[in-house]
Amino acid sequence: MLQRIRERLNPTDIVMWSIGGILLIMICWGSVATLVKGVYSTHHWIDFIIFGLAQGSVYALIAMGYTMVYGVLRMINFAHSEVFMSGPYTAYYFAAYFYRSGLLESHPVISMVLVFIISMATSTLIAYLLELIAYRPLRGAPRLVPLITAIGASFFLQYVFKGLYGSGFQAYPVVKALEGHLMVGPIRILKFQILVIVAAAILMVALYQFTQRTRLGKALRSVSEDKEASALMGIDVDRMISMTFMIGGAAAGAAGVLYAIMFKQVHFFMGFIPGIKAFTAAVLGGIGNIPGAMLGGIFLGLVESVGPSLFLDGLGIVAPYQLKDAIAFSLLVLVLIFRPTGILGERLAVKKA
Amino acid sequence: MKRNFALVVVLVLFVGLAVMTIAQAAPPKDPLGCVAIKKGQPIHIAYWMVVAGPDASLGIDTRRGIELAMADKGGKLLGYPIKLSGQDTACNAEGGQAAATKIASDPTVVAAVGSNCSSEARPGAPILWKAGISTVSPSNTAPYLTDPKRGKEYDGYLRTAHNDKIQGAVAAQFAIKKMGVKTAATIHDGSVYAEQLQAVFAEEFKKLGGTITAQEAVAPTDTDMRPVLTKIATGKPQFIYYPIFIAAAGHITRQAKEVAGLEKTYLMSADGSFSPDFYKAAGETAIGMFHSSPDFSAFAGGYKDFLAKHQKKYGEKPIAPFHAHGYDAAMMIFNAIEKTAVKDGDILYICRQKLRDALYATKGMKGLTGTITCNQYGDCADPRIAVYQQTADNIKKLVNPEVPFWKPY
Helix, strand or coil: CHHHHHHHCCHHHHHHHHHHHHHHHHHHHHHHHHHHHCCCCHHHHHHHHHHHHHHHHHHHHHHHHHHHHHHHHCCCCCCHHHHHHHHHHHHHHHHHHHHHHCHHHHCHHHHHHHHHHHHHHHHHHHHHHHHHHHHHHHCCCCCHHHHHHHHHHHHHHHHHHHHHHCCCCEECCCCHHHCCEEEECCEEEEHHHHHHHHHHHHHHHHHHHHHHHCHHHHHHHHHHHCHHHHHHCCCCHHHHHHHHHHHHHHHHHHHHHHHHHHHCEECCCCCHHHHHHHHHHHHHHCCCCHHHHHHHHHHHHHHHHHHHHHHHCCCCCCCHHHHHHHHHHHHHHHHHHHCCCCCCCCCCCCCCC | CHHHHHHHHHHHHHHHHHHHHHHHHCCCCCCCCEEEECCCCCEEEEEEECCCCCCHHHHHHHHHHHHHHHHHCCCEECCEEEEEEEEECCCCHHHHHHHHHHHHCCCCEEEEEECCCHHHHHHHHHHHHHCCCEEEECCCCCHHHHCCCCCHHHCCEEECCCCHHHHHHHHHHHHHHHCCCCEEEEEECCCHHHHHHHHHHHHHHHHCCCEEEEEEECCCCCCCCHHHHHHHHCCCCCEEECCCCHHHHHHHHHHHCCCCCCCCCEEEECHHHCCHHHHHHHHHHHCCCEEEEECHHHCCCHHHHHHHHHHHHHCCCCCCCCHHHHHHHHHHHHHHHHHHCEEECCEEEEEHHHHHHHHHCCCCEECCCCEECCCCCCECCCCCEEEEECCHHHHHHCCCCCCCCECCC
């Protein structure tokens, strides 16, 4: 018995598990200390959770693009953050036009739907072109090659949009209908947060149902299982890959408008940080797994919002919100130590890995 | 082998001859070397400022100040044309370091104007000074940069901007004496500028009898400020001071109104976000908030002319608070060059150590921002800081308010 345990333990594991253990102890200790101190009321915690949910749903929508492309091509599409940026930045000009012409005031629903459609269309188009120009010619190349191309494409897109729309930022017009807050029972929730959370939830459920229930979705899943076999079964693999990119692009375009509704500012570099966070979310949830990406996104948003107050306040750390990225990434480390494939990640078959 | 040896001898002779001719033609001696400018060549001044990205208004504004100073000199100094080149500094330490390294590698650069953000100057100014380039900043305000303990590597650094020891104190006095608040919270973004400015504010605020409920921090790239604002709201401050830059300050201003418990809290930022770009970022939520900034109404008489020229050349009003400081910084350098440059035949020599000493010796210079006199640590400003309030009118027109809301003097 002892012999077997000794064989299974190797030094790396011990180090990793002790890091994980220390992190866990710190988290528990901090949380308990914060709760004992009792600075925050239940209302505050509910506020934190709602803020986190709204931010997390945007991460989750972007993470879909990363995870789906990974599922099909086993590559990280680093240019996805620019796909995310292109949509809302382009749609801004329409939103500003609707605002000036008064349409936004008189028909907020119609104009917001139009803004969503424009943003999603732009992002979809960019994602499609990206795949066609940057990745398809490299289909048979070693795995590192498309990765480098992705980084190049990311820079290219950033500077194209900088050239098109300028290097400054633009501010989305305020939608009057989304101003203010509602009381849901005792809970105070901002109107646009409801929109963000509900819209993201609908999109994610629709996407998941699409991949699970439709013929096209089935084809998509089969391509991600085994490309050669799918081709033999009469599935147009290239078309399916394009499709994957386009779906991811549409989700990113929608996420972009939600992001713009929440934060108002758009600029050519806006995709970078949400892109990195969404990628983290995808890894956290188990990359290649769609529900995993959703869960990872929400989890990351919640940790960023609740974490600094909950974990660090009790430890007496000054200005904890400066460390919110550190917390988010430490949690990524923690999850990966105990579950190397992510929260919902399945063990990859040898062939796929 | 023998032929190679002969070649080397000939080469050495040539090089020796060349060195001797140059040595004969280089009379002025300077521990840091001199820049020799031939007839027809320009005197090269470099700027390192934020001219791209969300804080670009800061750099474009100060660059326009230099350009107008050049125009006032007729584009020439001692008969030599002035050339202005520039590097973007991105308002962070890495950008400042990269820009300074690029400028330092150009031996024709005589002096520099910059940087805009204090975080850029901290690594950048020593790099320039290592190359013998003095730099005058129009908008760095962090106390550290002209602190007696700053170290020898900042010997070539001066500024025409005010020191935040003054700005932070004015903000605290405003909060207590004018607004009558007792509690305040601060937010900084980890930059040298914001971190030190809020520290000065907090210290002065406590000295005047107030209580600081929280000193929070965010990252300059953060967008979701609601959680941190909720945390601040638990301390129930009457006043929030966040002297940070445009993008993050815009997010805080917008989101503060959405957080329960902060609806009636006074908001105040500082000169780093005193710009029409900020009004774009914050929109109508900026109405009623305060900014501390140099008092334009206390500027010298020449400022009116300057504004007229500015309007004529760029078709708009100044877009940030430091254009006049940029003008003065450039004028300081021009004066120092005129004082120290030595003409030898057709060649103009500008010696680096002498130029630096002349800049530090600036005394009683009549600038746009007031009377400019440098102390031994490079603080040259004649600071008059006022507090401005944003009104619905100026937010709508996207211009800075013109009349101060409150002055400490």
